Amino acid sequence: xxxxxxxxxxxIGSLIVLFFLTKWLxxxxxSEMNVFEYITGIVIGSIVAFVATDLDGSVFHGxxxxxxxxxxxxxxxxxxxxxxxxxxxxxxxxxxxxxxxKIMEDNLxxxxxxxxxxLEKLRDxxxxxxxxxxxxxxxxxxxxxVLPKKENQPLTPKIIGMTPAPEKEPQAVIMxxxxxxxxxxxxxxxxxxxxxxxxxxxxxxxxxxxGQADSDGQLTVDLYDDKIAVPSPxxxxxxxxxxxxxxxxxxxFALATENTHxxxxxxxxxxxxxxxxxxxxxxxxx
Amino acid sequence: MTVGSQVKACFSSLKSxxxxxxxxxxxxxxxxxxxxxxxxxxxxxxxxxxxxxxVIRLSKEEPxxxx
Numbered sequence: 001x002x003x004x005x006x007x008x009x010x011x012i013g014s015l016i017v018l019f020f021l022t023k024w025l026x027x028x029x030x031s032e033m034n035v036f037e038y039i040t041g042i043v044i045g046s047i048v049a050f051v052a053t054d055l056d057g058s059v060f061h062g063x064x065x066x067x068x069x070x071x072x073x074x075x076x077x078x079x080x081x082x083x084x085x086x087x088x089x090x091x092x093x094x095x096x097x098x099x100x101x102k103i104m105e106d107n108l109x110x111x112x113x114x115x116x117x118x119l120e121k122l123r124d125x126x127x128x129x130x131x132x133x134x135x136x137x138x139x140x141x142x143x144x145x146v147l148p149k150k151e152n153q154p155l156t157p158k159i160i161g162m163t164p165a166p167e168k169e170p171q172a173v174i175m176x177x178x179x180x181x182x183x184x185x186x187x188x189x190x191x192x193x194x195x196x197x198x199x200x201x202x203x204x205x206x207x208x209x210x211g212q213a214d215s216d217g218q219l220t221v222d223l224y225d226d227k228i229a230v231p232s233p234x235x236x237x238x239x240x241x242x243x244x245x246x247x248x249x250x251x252x253f254a255l256a257t258e259n260t261h262x263x264x265x266x267x268x269x270x271x272x273x274x275x276x277x278x279x280x281x282x283x284x285x286x
Numbered sequence: 287m288t289v290g291s292q293v294k295a296c297f298s299s300l301k302s303x304x305x306x307x308x309x310x311x312x313x314x315x316x317x318x319x320x321x322x323x324x325x326x327x328x329x330x331x332x333x334x335x336x337x338x339x340x341v342i343r344l345s346k347e348e349p350x351x352x353x
Contacts, residue, residue: 166318187315217313239306242299243330249296250333256289265340269333276329283322
């Protein structure tokens with residue numbers, strides 16, 4: 001067998017082996033790996049490279065070496081999935097650096113963290129005042145995770161007592177001018193619906209670069225021709241506006257009429273409608 | 287515009303809102319949204335029914351403006 005053919009076969013073989021080894025070792029990103037996993041990856045890579053180019057060495061020996069470097073980390077990973085104590089040893093434990101707003105000096109020393117390191121890591125998380133921190137923990141991977149004090153946390157709808165409407169993921173129903181049947185079926189819609197909606201917007205499907213439909217059946221499109229203005233969905237804002245107008249009208253009628261019975265009817269209904277608007281407005285705001 | 291026609295206009299807006307709510311309730315995929323839409327549709331149609339009685343009463347009071 002000529003040498004070049006040998007190298008070709010070895011390279012292709014080792015490429016395939018390497019592909020499967022890395023696949024089985026998992027999907028962790030480089031930054032999430034601990035030192036051990038990182039080195040394991042490099043070693044497997046160099047063993048395989050060695051097998052591919054060193055014609056004097058035996059392929060079998062190389063495979064044994066790569067196998068050992070694969071099997072042991074794999075076994076360690078499997079066991080540590082099941083066993084917490086073992087996991088603490090192999091993957092390390094996290095260290096609390098700030099608790100109840102107080103810096104744990106002993107833990108800092110244990111992790112060989114200087115005050116500057118701590119401040120730098122906190123700044124990484126956009127915290128410039130340690131007094132703003134309730135809790136900070138150093139993960140085994142070396143990242144510091146910070147829980148700010150409640151008053152320094154970003155405002156969420158829950159805090160101000162709002163109940164926003166739940167939102168499902170939109171589906172891309174048109175891509176590059178072609179109808180995607182599966183996403184349409186996911187929303188239990190069909191091509192007839194799509195044609196009607198496009199007709200309403202007065203655009204042809206060939207001109208649509210991307211079209212998305214949300215779970216409420218609203219279609220938004222982006223066109224190839226960016227000079228054409230596309231109307232945005234108006235059904236829900238219009239409905240909200242007309243409900244509000246009706247409510248205001250009822251209030252007006254209640255004020256205008258002199259018939260006590262009619263006044264009462266208008267007032268009650270205006271109140272009912274106001275409640276309804278409160279209920280529905282999270283769903284109608286997009 | 288007489289009061290009667292104003293109330294009539296309000297009544298027809300409510301009718302359209304009622305129908306739109308029905309469409310939205312049928313179109314949405316989320317159970318929570320469907321419940322909200324149909325609850326509100328119920329309230330709106332109650333208001334609509336009350337208003338319809340009012341429209342009838344007013345058209346009796348102002349027969350000269352009957353259209």
